[in-house]
Amino acid sequence: MTVTADLSISLDGCVAGPNVTLDNPGGDGAGPVFEWIHTLASWRERQGLAGGVDNRDSELMREWFDATGAVVMGRTMYETGEEFWGDDPPFRTPVFVLTHRPRPTLVKEGGTTFTFVTDGIRRALDRAQAAAGDRNVDIAGGADTVRQYLGAGLIDELQLHVVPALLGEGLRLFEGAGAVRRDLEPVRVVHTPLATHLKYRFGT
Template sequence: MSKLRCHISISLDGFVAGPNQSEENPLGEGGEGLHDWVVPLAAFRQPHGEQGGEVNASTPVFEESLENIGAAVMGRNMFGPIGGGAWGDEQWTGWWGDNPPYHYPVFVVTHHPRKPVEMAGGTTFHFVTEGIESALDQAKKAAAGKDVMLWGGGMIARQYLAAGLLDELELHVVPVLLGGGSRLLDSLGDADVRLEQVRAVEAPGVTHLKYRILPGTSS
């Protein structure tokens, strides 16, 4: 059965992006440091056309995160541009250039309708204005039995968690303090979220904490 999975890097004080996000600095002040653990990995570099890289305890965690994914969901804030709003001339196609790293359908939750955007490498961005449940339904159909990855950002991940729609959550906890920005686990309201820890992996510059969301979790 298709699952909704989320892997996200987070600071020790709970932020998935730093303060003062902008088009020039989409992860905010200090936010790039949340991904220092993954960028040197050979498993990360090779799909981006780069040679060499490290192999360490993070390697199997990262490789597992890419397995059995048939589609994805992300929030408008992650797709960009910062500040959201109407699409204007529709020239914006995300942060990733002409060949985004996904290579499967991606469903972007937004308030503003837009025609799908086909990119190189098999990535097509679809824009969903009917809410998080509709986006997930469409993604699961597109995934054809494979899992759906929830790429973030923090606000959309929090919404899926509170709604009881998330099946797995893996936090890549980085020992930095950002002091502000986009916090992942604030404002869950009355949601009864129950987690079961699956594993903990210590690796250079990061600790990977994987949780299964227990049945019955809902808002």
């Protein structure tokens, strides 16, 4: 089992724009970071939609879906995505939400469940690994959650989909992560017109 983090990111390191709110989940000006995903056939299938582009980008997204058996995310990502995902979220797996506010597990259509974990990142990961079986656990975000797992040395593989856009400001994935130093082994680089897909494996 592998613990992954798989994120779309701007060329200047932003995974969201400034002013992220419940009504503006991607932040201001962050459309290019996410819009390319919404055109892909594999993404649209997960949304119950027909059509879309079936290309190398779509294959990589489908690879993530197929390999992931559980997801961990922060409370802000959950709260900003909840309305967008609706009653049939695209995860199709157990999702464990880091929070300080206990609440009952939510069961959604399509196999997605949201379990709210109040006792820290390691406990959330333990529960996700138990639920994932022999598939991967993905640390989905947001940026602060990924940084916490990076700082604890708990992520095995990092895949970044680098979009050819500069946001100028926003939530930067590695902001404040300068003290975290681990060796990275390049695993794969895939160039497409939509993004450059970089996969790295962390050394021990």
